[in-house]
Amino acid sequence: MHTRIGVYPGTFDPITRGHMDIIRRGAKLVDRLVIGVTTNLSKSPLFTVEERMAMVRREVEEIDGDITVVSFDSLLMDFAERERASVIIRGLRAVADFEYEYQMAGMNQQINDRIETVFLMADVSLQPIASRLVKEIAMYGGPIHRFVTPSVQADVVARIDMIGRKGSR
Known part of the structure; x- marks a missing residue:
């Protein structure tokens, strides 16, 4: 088989939470x-690759399926x-994501046409979430509990307490 x-x-x-949505749904497809x-x-990056891998491993522990986390x-x-x-598997949030991802998928297909790219639309409630924005909100002391x-x-x-917030005196 x-x-x-x-x-x-x-x-x-x-x-x-947006990444987690794509992981949960993607794990059902493979x-x-x-x-x-x-x-x-x-x-x-706010975190090292090793720290991010540990964070992802911790977060996906409860998801059903054969899931591994590796760096590359x-x-x-x-x-x-x-x-x-x-x-x-790629997650899409908005039209801007689609344009970039569509171009990348086309380039990747030129490199290796045996590997298919599948796009999953983020859940509507999670579409605005981006790691970059989460970090920016947190750097200014804003609430990020809805996003992670x-x-x-x-x-x-x-981590932000360790490196210092922006806008603080």
Whole structure:
């Protein structure tokens, strides 16, 4: 029997309720879901790759399915090939996401047409959530409890307390 493996890549800095929605739904589409935590220095990470992997592992513990969390620092298609994936799962929030993701899917298909990209629309209530905005709100002391789980909120608040808030004197 052929095992259908899916890859869900991202920086997950931090992992949000939106990411969790895509993970829950994506895990139902494949026999094994590999969550690929990548470095993306252009996004100014708040957490190290190791910290983000630990955070994602903790958050997905209760989700049914065969889910693994690994890091990667390569082209997505090389990572997907290494994991023997046949599917890349991507979450979409808005039209702007679609334009970028559509272009990426087209480029990825040119690199390896054996791996399909599947887009999952974020739940309507979760569509505005972006890790970048969660970090920005938290940096100014704003409430992030609607966007992340309590344990992720504690991680973010602790890190920001360590590095210092913006706008404080």
